[in-house]
Amino acid sequence: MNQPSPAYRVTVFGAGYIGLVAGACFAELGHSVTVRDIQPERIAALHAGSVPIYEPGLAALIARNTARLHFTLDAEEAVRDAEVVFVCVDTPPMASGDADLSRVWAVIEALTEATHLTAVVMKSTVPVGTGTRVRKALDASGLAHVHYASNPEFTAEGRAVEDFLRPDRIVIGADDDTVAKLLVDLHHGVDAPAEIMDVASAEMVKLTANALLATKISFTNEIAALCEATGADITKVTRATGMDHRLGPHFMQAGLGYGGSCFPKDSRALRALASNAGHTFPLLSAVIDVNDLQPRRSVKRLAHELGGLAGRTVALLGMTFKPGTDDMREAPSTVIASRLLAEGAHVRCWDPVAPDLHHEPWASTDRCADLHGALADADAALIATEWPHLREADWRHCATLMRAPVLFDGRNLLDPDHMRDLGYTYLSVGRPPVRRQAP
Missing domain, CATH: 3.40.50.720 (NAD(P)-binding Rossmann-like Domain)
Structure with a gap:
């Protein structure tokens, strides 16, 4: 019989269509989740029990997991007790067509004092090679001991909750077995194959x-x-x-x-x-x-x-x-x-x-x-x-x-x-x- 996976303390940066769904779903899987966003009106709405985006099933999921879900504007507060940070911020296109990673780098910079972290996981859609650059930035900030992984999302708006909890596959980009196992454990309860690469x-x-x-x-x-x-x-x-x-x-x-x-x-x-x-x-x-x-x-x-x-x-x-x-x-x-x-x-x-x-x-x-x-x-x-x-x-x-x-x-x-x-x-x-x- 499979043993239950341990609950982790997870922080999600970004309370948009990806981050808010990911945070609510990780709470549904039994983890303690803090969601941080930079928009005061969005966090205020969540504190008031209102969901600032329209996504079927999301409001009920958040309401069911209020004891395990927390929302904040404060980056330091968000990572204070975190074990795993998920980066779920926007990467909008620039005039050149390249992805604007300024929000991603803002998150990485906010982690420089979080030496207690176990892993940083990229869920935002980023260009190939971003992981190498993030790894170098973490190392330079004294976070060489913190694992890094890529866990891209494949949730379609309008059915994002269903796609997260019952996906076709879970894609895990990990350059060591420890963080790969961590990502598998975090998704315990999701019945889908883990494609590790x-x-x-x-x-x-x-x-x-x-x-x-x-x-x-x-x-x-x-x-x-x-x-x-x-x-x-x-x-x-x-x-x-x-x-x-x-x-x-x-x-x-x-x-x-x-x-x-x-x-x-x-x-x-x-x-x-x-x-x-x-x-x-x-x-x-x-x-x-x-x-x-x-x-x-x-x-x-x-x-x-x-x-x-x-x-x-x-x-x-x-x-x-x-x-x-x-x-x-x-x-x-x-x-x-x-x-x-x-x-x-x-x-x-x-x-x-x-x-x-x-x-x-x-x-x-x-x-x-x-x-x-x-x-x-x-x-x-x-x-x-x-x-x-x-x-x-x-x-x-x-x-x-x-x-x-x-x-x-x-x-x-x-x-x-x-x-x-x-x-x-x-x-x-x-x-x-x-x-x-x-x-």
Whole structure:
């Protein structure tokens, strides 16, 4: 019979989508966890029992583990009794495409007096070679005895708790057996194989996985464009293609392209890493170019259908980059809203959880509290996020609210024939358009 793993004192730097989920899940596994962040409003919300990000299941997980979860703004307090520090801070892209590691280095600098630590573990997505640099920095700070490891995250927003507790694998980059065993012990209770490798390989796994998923998305959207030109139906093409066990159906849904905090940033970071190493990586450059074009294509097609967008009212349905999250980073809707406004359209927006935004392009749009308000007297609507609310909406009634119902389904959420029968001119990605019958 397996013996229970010991509980560790864990500190997580970063209370965002990665750090807060990791902290709550490590507490669920029985460890004592302190989460440190530099945003006072975020820590204040957590102290008040409110979760500052929208992530299904996270609030319940935090509430269940309040005795083992602590939150602070003070770095010294955070590491005072810690055995293991997890670095879970943002690594946003710089103008060059390289990852900005300033927040990572701020954490490492905050550890210089923490000689009692056992290990520092990198969960932030960083360029290959970062581990070597961190190791040198720890050594130079008198922390040569502190182990270092890479433990990249593979949690998708909207299902991050599930992905952490029931992952496909746990990737551990460790250059000695002691810290590798420590990471295995920390994940005791998670039923998944531990893939143990050197630090550089673990750093590359994360970038590779995201780039490959992004490639599938962009490739599918390229085939969708070809389907539009030839009269083929992308949903039929990808369904049959995905039945091949060598390929699988995942990430082969045509749409507006990928967004969020990972795929855009990590694909650019990998391209920058390749360029810095003297490799141009043309395939990845094409993936990025296709994705950048995809939301613009939707606006162009809608403009063609309406005979221009100037003076038209368009309802933008969904703002977040995908359902199940309130994250607006790199959301295709931002490009779509910008292009609609640039073409002279009046834009109304609806989303069930997106935050109130007061910067452009959102400051120039009207935010509606409900779907019907967004659609009232609209010339057209564009689905940018596949929220289940839209799949379940009463589209027959919605048609009566619009002037002459034109719907661009950027996520292929609805059935074309059904929408035509309800009186819509219905456009989607990679499928033949259907137009309402003349009365």
